[in-house]
Amino acid sequence: MTAFVEALGLAMMLAGTAFLVVAAIGVWRLPDLLSRLHVLTKADTAGVALIAIGAAIHVQDVAATLSLALCTLLVAVSGATTGHLIARDQFNPSVADAEEGA
Amino acid sequence: MLPVFDVVLAAAILVSAALALWVRDRIAAVSGFLVTGLLVSLSWLRLGAPDVALAEAAIGAGLTGALLLRSAHRIPCAPSKALPPSLWCAAGALAIAISGAIVWTVTSFGAAPVYPSLVADNLPESGAQNPVTAVLLNFRAWDTLLEIAVLFVALTVVIMVAPARPRTAPLGPLVQPFARVLLPLTVLIGGHLLWQGGHAPGGAFQAGAVLAGGAIALGLSGVIGSKLTRQNGLALLAIAGLAIFALAALAAEVLTGALLGYPAGEAKTWIIAIESALTLSIAATLFLLFFGPAERH
Numbered sequence: 437m438t439a440f441v442e443a444l445g446l447a448m449m450l451a452g453t454a455f456l457v458v459a460a461i462g463v464w465r466l467p468d469l470l471s472r473l474h475v476l477t478k479a480d481t482a483g484v485a486l487i488a489i490g491a492a493i494h495v496q497d498v499a500a501t502l503s504l505a506l507c508t509l510l511v512a513v514s515g516a517t518t519g520h521l522i523a524r525d526q527f528n529p530s531v532a533d534a535e536e537g538a
Numbered sequence: 539m540l541p542v543f544d545v546v547l548a549a550a551i552l553v554s555a556a557l558a559l560w561v562r563d564r565i566a567a568v569s570g571f572l573v574t575g576l577l578v579s580l581s582w583l584r585l586g587a588p589d590v591a592l593a594e595a596a597i598g599a600g601l602t603g604a605l606l607l608r609s610a611h612r613i614p615c616a617p618s619k620a621l622p623p624s625l626w627c628a629a630g631a632l633a634i635a636i637s638g639a640i641v642w643t644v645t646s647f648g649a650a651p652v653y654p655s656l657v658a659d660n661l662p663e664s665g666a667q668n669p670v671t672a673v674l675l676n677f678r679a680w681d682t683l684l685e686i687a688v689l690f691v692a693l694t695v696v697i698m699v700a701p702a703r704p705r706t707a708p709l710g711p712l713v714q715p716f717a718r719v720l721l722p723l724t725v726l727i728g729g730h731l732l733w734q735g736g737h738a739p740g741g742a743f744q745a746g747a748v749l750a751g752g753a754i755a756l757g758l759s760g761v762i763g764s765k766l767t768r769q770n771g772l773a774l775l776a777i778a779g780l781a782i783f784a785l786a787a788l789a790a791e792v793l794t795g796a797l798l799g800y801p802a803g804e805a806k807t808w809i810i811a812i813e814s815a816l817t818l819s820i821a822a823t824l825f826l827l828f829f830g831p832a833e834r835h
Contacts, residue, residue, distance in 0.1 A: 517716040524710050
């Protein structure tokens with residue numbers, strides 16, 4: 437049983453790492469800003485969440501699991517928000533220009 | 539497995555530092571600096587210094603990076619002509635000399651340092667279970683008082699230079715939900731770090747930096763506008779930390795005859811009081827360093 441649980445956690449973390457690698461390759465290979473944002477924000481959040489689940493399975497401790505859940509929440513929320521802000525700036529650059537000229 | 543990780547980490551630090559130095563684009567250079575800071579804090583963790591890692595991640599990478607990004611647009615473009623080779627050679631020679639001095643110091647350090655055992659022996663009477671907090675707020679509290687004074691001097695210089703405040707614009711519909719999630723969490727994490735400082739890595743600097751990060755995110759999102767930052771209350775809060783620390787030092791002098799020598803048995807209360815004041819004051823100072831001073835009338 438414990439061997440199975442450990443293997444499950446390891447598999448989760450490996451899957452999460454694979455997501456992050458795909459995100460990195462996507463940022464490197466994709467042609468423009470929007471498709472890069474697309475691959476980064478989604479694969480990033482999924483990767484971190486999977487690694488956190490795998491780590492939670494390994495530690496089996498409520499306090500540590502809560503911290504991991506908090507990390508996942510922060511990565512998800514900030515990833516989505518910054519992705520939105522960068523894409524918004526791409527379509528509507530007047531905001532950034534106003535700041536630049538300030 | 540871990541030696542491989544350490545070697546990759548060290549190589550990544552060197553590569554990102556080189557990127558930060560030599561990339562032409564300024565934003566890319568700042569990003570390189572941010573990545574370097576995060577990797578350096580990871581390496582502090584690997585060296586068994588989680589306190590330094592927390593401070594490096596929060597202040598070294600996070601807030602310094604935010605300050606650099608804020609300034610990246612404002613500084614006129616760098617001169618396009620390359621630096622003269624003599625300057626490169628001089629800088630290289632200086633860097634090699636400093637590295638050599640560090641290597642020599644580390645290798646010639648024969649006996650084990652006496653500090654760790656001294657701290658471990660006296661930890662029970664320090665009022666903190668975390669040896670780092672015991673050193674910062676009790677055994678060497680004098681040094682910490684001077685560090686707070688340095689922070690105060692930095693803020694004074696910024697107020698005298700009076701930089702233009704960054705103009706914030708409404709950032710769209712997603713920012714308010716973001717702030718609603720983020721801000722309660724920064725207060726929670728800041729309070730947690732402050733309290734945790736007594737028995738585990740954490741403390742006033744880290745807690746203050748986290749609070750300041752949340753406040754800066756709120757300020758940049760334009761939610762609080764410039765109304766709050768124009769009040770002088772924030773500046774008062776910023777200097778309150780130094781004032782309370784200095785008052786505590788004098789009070790301890792009167793009570794026990796030693797500057798910052800806390801009365802026996804009450805050290806924990808004193809440390810918590812000073813650290814709480816410092817947390818708010820450091821947060822206010824960092825926020826003002828980012829947004830510029832309150833306007834003078």
